[in-house]
Amino acid sequence: MSSSPVMAGEEVSNTFKYQVDRFADVEILRYKVSGFEDLSLDQKKLVYYLSEAAHAGRDILFDQNCRWNLTVRRTLEAIYKNYSGDKNGAEFIALTEYLKEVWYNNGIHQDYSSDKLKPRFSQEFFVSQVNKLSEKQLHLDKEQTKEGLLKKIVPVIFDPAVLPKRANQAEGEDLLKTSANNYYAGVTQAEAEDFYNKLKDSNDPNPVSFGLNSRLVKENGLILEKIWKVGGLYSPAIEKIIYWLNKALPFAESAQQKAVIEKLISYYKSGSLKEFDEYAILWLKDLNSDIDFVNGFTESYGDPLGLKASWEAIVNFKNREATKRTESISDNAQWFEDHSPIDARFKKETVKGVTAKVITVAALGGDCYPSTPIGINLPNSNWIRRDHGSKSVTIENITEAYDKASQGNGFLEEFVWDDENRERIKKYGFQADNLHTDLHECLGHGSGKLLPGVDPDALKAYGSPMEEARADLFALYYIADPKTVELGLLPDAEAYKAEYYRYVMNGILTQLIRVQPGKNIEQAHMRNRALIGRWLLEKGADDKVIELKQRDGKTFVVINDFRKMRELIGKLLAEVQRIKSEGDYVAARQMIEAYAVKVNPELHKEILSRYEKLNIAPFKGFVNPVLTPVKNDQGEITDIQVSYDEGYVEQMLRYSKEYSTLPNIND
Numbered sequence: 001m002s003s004s005p006v007m008a009g010e011e012v013s014n015t016f017k018y019q020v021d022r023f024a025d026v027e028i029l030r031y032k033v034s035g036f037e038d039l040s041l042d043q044k045k046l047v048y049y050l051s052e053a054a055h056a057g058r059d060i061l062f063d064q065n066c067r068w069n070l071t072v073r074r075t076l077e078a079i080y081k082n083y084s085g086d087k088n089g090a091e092f093i094a095l096t097e098y099l100k101e102v103w104y105n106n107g108i109h110q111d112y113s114s115d116k117l118k119p120r121f122s123q124e125f126f127v128s129q130v131n132k133l134s135e136k137q138l139h140l141d142k143e144q145t146k147e148g149l150l151k152k153i154v155p156v157i158f159d160p161a162v163l164p165k166r167a168n169q170a171e172g173e174d175l176l177k178t179s180a181n182n183y184y185a186g187v188t189q190a191e192a193e194d195f196y197n198k199l200k201d202s203n204d205p206n207p208v209s210f211g212l213n214s215r216l217v218k219e220n221g222l223i224l225e226k227i228w229k230v231g232g233l234y235s236p237a238i239e240k241i242i243y244w245l246n247k248a249l250p251f252a253e254s255a256q257q258k259a260v261i262e263k264l265i266s267y268y269k270s271g272s273l274k275e276f277d278e279y280a281i282l283w284l285k286d287l288n289s290d291i292d293f294v295n296g297f298t299e300s301y302g303d304p305l306g307l308k309a310s311w312e313a314i315v316n317f318k319n320r321e322a323t324k325r326t327e328s329i330s331d332n333a334q335w336f337e338d339h340s341p342i343d344a345r346f347k348k349e350t351v352k353g354v355t356a357k358v359i360t361v362a363a364l365g366g367d368c369y370p371s372t373p374i375g376i377n378l379p380n381s382n383w384i385r386r387d388h389g390s391k392s393v394t395i396e397n398i399t400e401a402y403d404k405a406s407q408g409n410g411f412l413e414e415f416v417w418d419d420e421n422r423e424r425i426k427k428y429g430f431q432a433d434n435l436h437t438d439l440h441e442c443l444g445h446g447s448g449k450l451l452p453g454v455d456p457d458a459l460k461a462y463g464s465p466m467e468e469a470r471a472d473l474f475a476l477y478y479i480a481d482p483k484t485v486e487l488g489l490l491p492d493a494e495a496y497k498a499e500y501y502r503y504v505m506n507g508i509l510t511q512l513i514r515v516q517p518g519k520n521i522e523q524a525h526m527r528n529r530a531l532i533g534r535w536l537l538e539k540g541a542d543d544k545v546i547e548l549k550q551r552d553g554k555t556f557v558v559i560n561d562f563r564k565m566r567e568l569i570g571k572l573l574a575e576v577q578r579i580k581s582e583g584d585y586v587a588a589r590q591m592i593e594a595y596a597v598k599v600n601p602e603l604h605k606e607i608l609s610r611y612e613k614l615n616i617a618p619f620k621g622f623v624n625p626v627l628t629p630v631k632n633d634q635g636e637i638t639d640i641q642v643s644y645d646e647g648y649v650e651q652m653l654r655y656s657k658e659y660s661t662l663p664n665i666n667d
């Protein structure tokens with residue numbers, strides 16, 4: 001599970017140049033890898049080889065997101081690179097912008113809304129440019145022709161009715177038939193659910209995550225899984241990943257870490273989900289290494305059924321100083337669990353192995369790039385979490401980049417009700433927000449338990465937003481607890497109010513900037529934040545705990561009673577935990593549909609117009625630093641250099657060239 005940032009900030013100049021590029025509603029930043037120079041040479045090599053493994057899987061995600069993504073990306077790149085016309089012409093500028101969006105979203109659908117991107121260049125322009133290119137320039141697969149290519153991808157790009165949504169979550173429709181992602185082919189939702197229900201054995205205390213690493217297809221009337229592994233689907237990309245993991249192996253920091261990497265390689269070869277679980281357990285128990293990584297089919301947010309995992313990768317090392325903060329949280333994990341406001345039946349008697357650290361990322365890949373989470377808690381398997389715990393991280397050089405890039409932007413001036421709250425956010429915001437992420441990741445997701453026999457997937461498409469709500473509510477509940485001040489996590493009893501204000505302002509008002517007019521809220525984290533904000537607003541109405549107030553035709557959140565707000569948060573946490581623990585699908589659906597999906601069009605319009613005036617990009621992404629081996633005369637690596645001068649377009653084109661591992665079509 002992962003968390004994404006709450007706030008959309010803005011730009012400010014600094015000695016380190018955080019801003020890289022700006023297009024559509026996206027701003028690209030860079031992050032700083034402080035402390036890299038203090039690593040040993042072996043550690044640097046380990047980071048380097050793991051980062052190559054992180055980039056090697058890039059094509060997988062494009063293909064997972066939609067069957068046509070690689071073809072579209074490569075066609076656009078070919079036009080971009082070979083274009084000889086006027087580069088200041090409107091058509092070329094619009095095509096470039098669309099290509100930047102395709103890179104940003106790892107495909108032709110917007111990551112957040114799941115809606116297909118809208119090209120602002122003409123079909124005629126596109127076709128004429130394709131016709132100027134040779135089949136070699138277009139990187140066609142053997143069986144593809146230029147005519148065939150155009151026939152297929154022109155509607156894919158230009159016809160709004162073709163593949164309109166990447167992952168459809170609308171009630172009452174066949175979620176698979178209406179989703180453009182490439183996790184299922186030719187099967188109906190009922191067939192897929194039936195297929196996986198039959199595999200499940202409710203008596204198995206250690207069930208594997210069925211469906212996690214495969215595409216479910218129907219061929220010749222037969223439903224079967226095509227596994228993502230060596231010799232299976234995505235084999236050329238996975239072989240490359242393994243190549244780099246093998247390079248990394250000799251530099252593992254310990255026998256334990258070596259075992260982690262070896263197991264991952266073995267799993268990539270076998271595709272066995274049992275082996276994946278073994279790998280996950282080894283990984284979560286490797287606590288002493290400074291260098292750490294994620295590499296694999298991990299999060300299932302992109303699948304409407306919540307089974308199939310997108311490929312992602314992160315390479316990082318421990319921020320020792322900041323990790324003291326998360327260690328003090330995990331040392332007290334049992335205290336937090338025992339004092340949680342949930343029903344005793346749903347509490348863990350013994351919280352196992354909650355480990356948390358603050359990390360510095362050195363490379364982002366797959367579903368963590370260019371848009372990245374700020375915290376990660378893995379593994380996702382319920383029984384592994386129950387029996388072995390989980391590993392949780394806060395990515396502080398990413399939150400730092402967000403914070404630095406958002407100072408002095410006018411956002412708080414526009415959307416916060418008064419000076420008191422504004423000053424509080426300025427004073428405590430960064431610290432409180434980091435603590436929220438720590439609590440969310442290292443305690444929230446790890447807390448509570450399912451009642452015996454409850455299917456972990458019982459909440460289906462509502463599982464992800466409910467799980468995120470549970471983790472957020474846990475964090476919100478405890479950030480206001482005197483314990484956080486006692487443990488030195490916050491400076492005083494005022495600090496949590498900064499997070500409370502910011503959180504509900506975002507959930508009720510400002511996150512709407514990420515939704516297009518007329519659309520519903522789709523993304524799991526956004527649904528969770530809307531749910532919490534709106535539920536609190538409604539339940540706190542009688543006592544005026546929170547209210548919406550108007551001033552000069554503008555809507556603001558006003559919190560009148562922070563203590564009562566915390567009580568309400570405790571109540572909602574108890575209910576969300578009950579729903580999860582009992583697998584109460586009907587209640588989950590009712591709650592999400594009632595609070596977290598629909599958008600008030602008037603309010604939406606107002607927020608969008610206020611935001612537009614600030615000229616801030618609502619979405620952020622990152623380029624990676626460039627890691628370059630320095631070699632001596634014998635060709636041995638003597639150092640790894642970090643540089644920060646690569647632009648967004650340069651990096652994307654380089655990745656498309658150096659890490660082009662898959663054919664256009666992968667069936």
Ligand code: ZN
Pocket residue numbers: 001002003440441445468471
């Ligand atoms: Zn989360």
